[in-house]
Amino acid sequence: MRSRLKSLILAVPFVVAGLLPARAEVVRIATEGAYAPYNFKDSSGKLVGFEIDLAAELCKRAGLTCEVQEQAWDGIVPSLLANKFDAIMAAMNITDKREAVIAFSRPYVKTPIRFVTTKNGVGAAHTASLPAITMEEVDPTETAEIKSLAKLVSGKTIGVQASTSHEWFVKEYMKDSSIKSYDTMDNMILDLVAGRIDVGYTSTAFLAPIHKKTPGLVEFGPPMTGGLLGKGVAVGTRKESTELREKFSKAIGAMVADGSLSALATKWFGVDISAK
């Protein structure tokens, strides 16, 4: 009797495993869950956002079974490398630093980065002399503009999210400012409003909905893209996951081609920030 019970109990995991779809096929996608409108949690704690919808659509097109899970930003790359996830979709920009350890699909979003301040704060009255700056090949007028911005914020405190391309940028170009690094962008905005930091440096796509929640914030300086700031937001995978990466790239290409990526970006950001 006892041995029969034992074998029954031992059989349970196999029966359960048989009922589930084969585990190896589930693609586990990590997201931060604290970076609206890219990825965040609704009032019931469910993950929602542009990247959650995008992940569902990409996986459908690529014929993959996917599961989006939450992972804190500062541990997101190590968890991918430790095989806890198979892909990252967390507003992660393609940068040289990151490409040294992981590999990216083609980008799905390209968002400029800007300074943000309070209504009467540092830089609120600043008028940019350039419409935009691309950091790939910085010409003299662009260098001059970055220098004038650096002068404007010298001796002030700049808030950024820790381990982002934004943080790397201000550490490189705003050496006379003190830099405060936050675990989430939302906490950085809280401290900007509270007056603990003078300016923030962050993505305009993140700021778009913030302006609705927190009126009185002012963006200044030319929107910046490229170079140190990254080549666009893409799906991050382990270097050896070539097949998975290509599937994502192909699906992104298809969504660009039929206009559905533009439509999805417009739905979540109010503007079409999709990468073409």
Place this chain on the structure above:
Amino acid sequence: MGGLDHLGFILDTVLHLSVGIPRTLVLAAVSLSIGFVLAVGVAVAVLAPARVPRKLAEGYVYVFRSSPLLVQIFLIYYGSGQFRGALEFLGLWHFFREAWFCAILALALNTGAYTAVLIAGGLRSVPWGQIEAAQAVGMSRYRVFASIAFPQALRHALPAYSNEVVLMIKATALASTITLLEITGLAKQLSAETYRPFEVFAAAGIIYIALNGMVAGGFGLIERALHRR
């Protein structure tokens, strides 16, 4: 990656993170000092016959021992940002603006509550007969407390207090959540830069173990010195 490579990187990281040791120690030392003074007052109030101070002290101890320290830190740091106007009016914003101040305030209030319980326990352990005898020879209430009750209470509470000091040194790691770059804050930063969390956090752990080893050793010496007398 060979084992030697891991070890070498861990040793490099220990050196890198040691920049944070003074910050961790200042956080712990300042909050423990403030917390201790606070705790003496609260312990006396807890044992006081007067109802109002006793209830207030009990309420403080209950609140700070029953809520997570992380919640207290967030409440004081991010919560105070919401009341900037009022705090400016009171002239207090200057303090609350600083992450250092908020971290120390939260840590001090927290350890104050735990230490108050230890000291109150120590005071209760003093035999009533001694107090009566001291009063009988005409000592003032303050003298009875300062020369008879309090020294004995301290000796009684010392082993448990050394544990509280160890807990506080570990608790300073939570200050990293409000932008302070002490040992854990530096470790998080380095882990994100190098993508080698195992070595980085192992190094951070080694530093905390070493610091707490010294604390335990120091308290051991004090206890031995007290017993010799």
